[in-house]
Amino acid sequence: MTNSNPVPPRPRTAWYRRLAEHFRLYWQLWVLTLPAIAFILLFAYVPMYGVQLAFREFDITKGLTGGKWVGLKYFRRFFNDPLFGEIIRNTFRISLWTLTMGFIAPIILALLINQIGSKRIKGFVQTITYMPHFISTVVMVSMLQIFLAPNTGLLGRFFGRESEMGNPSAFTPIYWISEVWQHMGWNCIIYLAALSSVDVALYEAAKIDGAGRLQLIRYVDIPAIMPTAGVLLILNMGSVLGVGFEKVWLMQNTLNITASEVISTYTYRIGILDNQFSYSTAIGLFNSVVNFVFLIVANTVARRISDTSIF
Amino acid sequence: MAFAAQHSRSHAGPRPHRFRRARGQQKTTRDRVVDFVIALILLLIVVAIVYPLWFIVIASFSDPAAVATGQVNLVPKGFTLAGYAKILTDGRIWTGYRNTIVYTVIGTLVNLVVTIPAAFAMSRPEFKPRRIIMFLFTFTMFFSGGLIPSYLLMKQLGLLNNMWVFILPGAFGVYNMIIARSFFEQSIPEELRDSARVDGVSYFGFFFRIVLPLSSAIIAVIGLYCFVGHWNDYFTGLIYIRNQDQQPLQNILQMILLANQTEQGSAGMTAAQSQNFADQIKFGIIVVSTLPLLVIYPFLQKYFNKGVMIGALKG
Numbered sequence: 241m242t243n244s245n246p247v248p249p250r251p252r253t254a255w256y257r258r259l260a261e262h263f264r265l266y267w268q269l270w271v272l273t274l275p276a277i278a279f280i281l282l283f284a285y286v287p288m289y290g291v292q293l294a295f296r297e298f299d300i301t302k303g304l305t306g307g308k309w310v311g312l313k314y315f316r317r318f319f320n321d322p323l324f325g326e327i328i329r330n331t332f333r334i335s336l337w338t339l340t341m342g343f344i345a346p347i348i349l350a351l352l353i354n355q356i357g358s359k360r361i362k363g364f365v366q367t368i369t370y371m372p373h374f375i376s377t378v379v380m381v382s383m384l385q386i387f388l389a390p391n392t393g394l395l396g397r398f399f400g401r402e403s404e405m406g407n408p409s410a411f412t413p414i415y416w417i418s419e420v421w422q423h424m425g426w427n428c429i430i431y432l433a434a435l436s437s438v439d440v441a442l443y444e445a446a447k448i449d450g451a452g453r454l455q456l457i458r459y460v461d462i463p464a465i466m467p468t469a470g471v472l473l474i475l476n477m478g479s480v481l482g483v484g485f486e487k488v489w490l491m492q493n494t495l496n497i498t499a500s501e502v503i504s505t506y507t508y509r510i511g512i513l514d515n516q517f518s519y520s521t522a523i524g525l526f527n528s529v530v531n532f533v534f535l536i537v538a539n540t541v542a543r544r545i546s547d548t549s550i551f
Numbered sequence: 552m553a554f555a556a557q558h559s560r561s562h563a564g565p566r567p568h569r570f571r572r573a574r575g576q577q578k579t580t581r582d583r584v585v586d587f588v589i590a591l592i593l594l595l596i597v598v599a600i601v602y603p604l605w606f607i608v609i610a611s612f613s614d615p616a617a618v619a620t621g622q623v624n625l626v627p628k629g630f631t632l633a634g635y636a637k638i639l640t641d642g643r644i645w646t647g648y649r650n651t652i653v654y655t656v657i658g659t660l661v662n663l664v665v666t667i668p669a670a671f672a673m674s675r676p677e678f679k680p681r682r683i684i685m686f687l688f689t690f691t692m693f694f695s696g697g698l699i700p701s702y703l704l705m706k707q708l709g710l711l712n713n714m715w716v717f718i719l720p721g722a723f724g725v726y727n728m729i730i731a732r733s734f735f736e737q738s739i740p741e742e743l744r745d746s747a748r749v750d751g752v753s754y755f756g757f758f759f760r761i762v763l764p765l766s767s768a769i770i771a772v773i774g775l776y777c778f779v780g781h782w783n784d785y786f787t788g789l790i791y792i793r794n795q796d797q798q799p800l801q802n803i804l805q806m807i808l809l810a811n812q813t814e815q816g817s818a819g820m821t822a823a824q825s826q827n828f829a830d831q832i833k834f835g836i837i838v839v840s841t842l843p844l845l846v847i848y849p850f851l852q853k854y855f856n857k858g859v860m861i862g863a864l865k866g
Contacts, residue, residue: 268754269672276669279723287696376783382808524697
């Protein structure tokens with residue numbers, strides 16, 4: 241980047257000449273990208289470099305990477321942590337339920353909305369179903385608390401004297417149902433886009449062959465959204481251990497903690513609240529690596545099976 | 552049961568006969584049944600989404616005792632503005648509001664200034680290093696250093712208890728950049744660049760004078776995404792801000808709504824009355840904090856849709 245001079249009089253080597261020529265032509269594009277590169281290096285790659293803290297003792301005087309090397313000590317501690325099994329089970333349970341239901345619901349909703357003939361009703365249903373997407377996590381969780389309040393809440397009055405928010409076995413259903421409620425409308429936009437690009441001739445041809453409404457959905461609509469669904473499924477696999485921190489954290493309380501402690505909340509508790517920086521970093525790294533492996537596996541499988549992949 | 556449902560729908564909601572039908576073809580009975588079931592399911596979904604939101608609005612205007620005993624169902628009962636009066640005098644909410652507006656406006660502007668030019672550069676096919684730069688960018692979507700290394704970095708940069716922590720770390724959004732890049736690739740014709748080059752227009756000139764004026768739609772989309780993201784951000788305040796005066800709205804809401812730190816009702820209330828009043832304040836606060844987004848959103852809906860669709864094409 242420092243070299244933005246015009247071509248030097250007699251370049252000695254071919255690579256040097258090409259580089260100079262490149263910057264002469266494209267230095268303005270470099271300038272336009274430079275802030276982005278700087279931000280990503282500082283705020284994404286510096287922490288990535290700092291992840292070696294997982295293998296070191298944290299030493300406040302020596303900074304992020306100066307502590308004594310201790311190898312896998314903190315990973316071993318995590319695997320031997322009495323909470324390890326529970327945290328992994330909770331994380332997988334919450335995330336698999338949410339991923340599965342959050343994947344299916346928008347597809348069904350899109351297929352249904354696509355059946356609406358009237359443009360106005362269609363627009364109305366879309367506007368309504370997108371709306372909850374803009375509610376913040378804090379407000380969403382407090383809505384859950386208010387509605388589930390025992391005796392007085394809109395739903396809570398049907399569940400007896402104890403709040404379901406404190407019931408460990410209700411945690412996962414409350415989590416995924418509210419996730420689906422909030423985001424299914426928004427997530428179906430992408431499928432509606434795919435459906436709107438279906439060639440009308442396909443419907444006409446199918447109708448001439450005697451296809452009814454359900455067959456049109458089965459043999460025209462569903463194949464039309466399969467590629468989109470495939471890509472989204474792969475992307476979702478990359479976050480199989482990445483249950484959103486905010487919502488779980490806000491829904492958590494001492495009564496449901498056995499079902500609601502997940503990797504991200506544990507990382508926060510250990511790291512920020514207990515100041516065990518190295519241990520927390522190790523748990524976070526474990527989490528990232530598992531996610532990454534899932535993503536790669538899902539991508540490879542999808543490419544083999546259906547030629548769909550994201551890279 | 553089916554008849555009852557059919558009957559009730561004749562008063563409100565989508566009517567089955569408006570549903571799509573093949574031109575010139577008679578519908579079969581079976582298709583009619585399918586139509587009916589689809590309409591019924593959609594009606595249930597719409598009610599399931601609208602009713603909780605509507606309930607919060609009417610509960611915020613109703614007598615808290617009536618809400619607690621389940622007498623408020625469709626319209627406010629015992630109309631009162633006491634909850635809102637209390638909210639208006641709660642200084643914490645206004646501080647939070649002011650902070651959020653400041654962080655959101657500056658944050659969104661910085662976001663756009665960093666993201667859009669990078670997206671333009673990444674959309675130029677003749678710019679060969681873009682492949683490796685794109686890899687550098689997208690890799691961060693799938694792998695990150697995690698909480699503690701980021702926290703220690705912010706600490707070292709002096710961003711703890713500093714308003715710039717809301718703005719700088721998220722200034723460049725890879726996902727938004729990909730959306731904008733797809734937009735540039737699809738909607739800026741190659742001929743435009745060719746003729747600009749012939750006229751001796753540099754990349755700067757091309758970007759600022761030709762591309763940007765054609766890109767108001769994508770700037771709106773990205774700006775809106777950033778706006779919503781900043782408005783609803785709770786995580787940053789939780790991790791990096793200890794000082795209550797600097798907390799954004801969401802963190803103040805968490806304190807009031809979830810940690811139950813509502814200001815107490817006036818003297819002379821019983822415990823139950825006080826609790827009911829606290830609940831009414833919560834309903835009001837939910838309305839006050841969420842309203843700005845929900846009110847503007849139907850008008851901007853087409854831009855949001857556009858963003859999702861542009862993003863979908865390139866994935």
